[in-house]
Amino acid sequence: NAGVMQNPRHLVRRRGQEARLRCSPMKGHSHVYWYRQLPEEGLKFMVYLQKENIIDESGMPKERFSAEFPKEGPSILRIQQVVRGDSAAYFCASSPGQGDSGNTIYFGEGSWLTVV
């Protein structure tokens, strides 16, 4: 049973380019979360999605950032027109969302974005 899979692990983008980060949740998990860890800072919540729905995006920057979790395929975190301040580790996590283990959360290995 594969864990939460994120790719790419490392991504380098020039300022102004787009970054797409992908996350495949654990099998059977319908809840996906994205978190950002800026250099020398703690983890911060960005967005919570269920299949085809954004449940809570209160942690997402208002511009340039978007997330989706389509019916088929992985969740995508998209950053348009990247700036140096977007350089960070982006972690995806998933949970079953239901039952006694609904609050159990599993993290991916993270995607490290570097903007040059």
Added chain:
Amino acid sequence: KNEVEQSPQNLTAQEGEFITINCSYSVGISALHWLQQHPGGGIVSLFMLSSGKKKHGRLIATINIQEKHSSLHITASHPRDSAVYICAVLRSARQLTFGSGTQLTVLP
């Protein structure tokens, strides 16, 4: 004031020592997670607690809901335990709020 406070921020111990990391929170929660992060690496969930105490190998986690406090203990510490340990609280909206982490270094 942060909603989740961890102490200490940095901790250096000798191999074999008993280690305690503390976490206090100021909001209502449905569960609390202890996470481990190695340098440049991913995050592993060590425990999820909503009450009482859990033990896994040399790791023990406790939570006191009334006091809004949790502790992570490591017995017989080993250099491979060196990592950042993060306390995170789960609120009703399924949003995790994280502490700033405790950098643990265990010297051989």
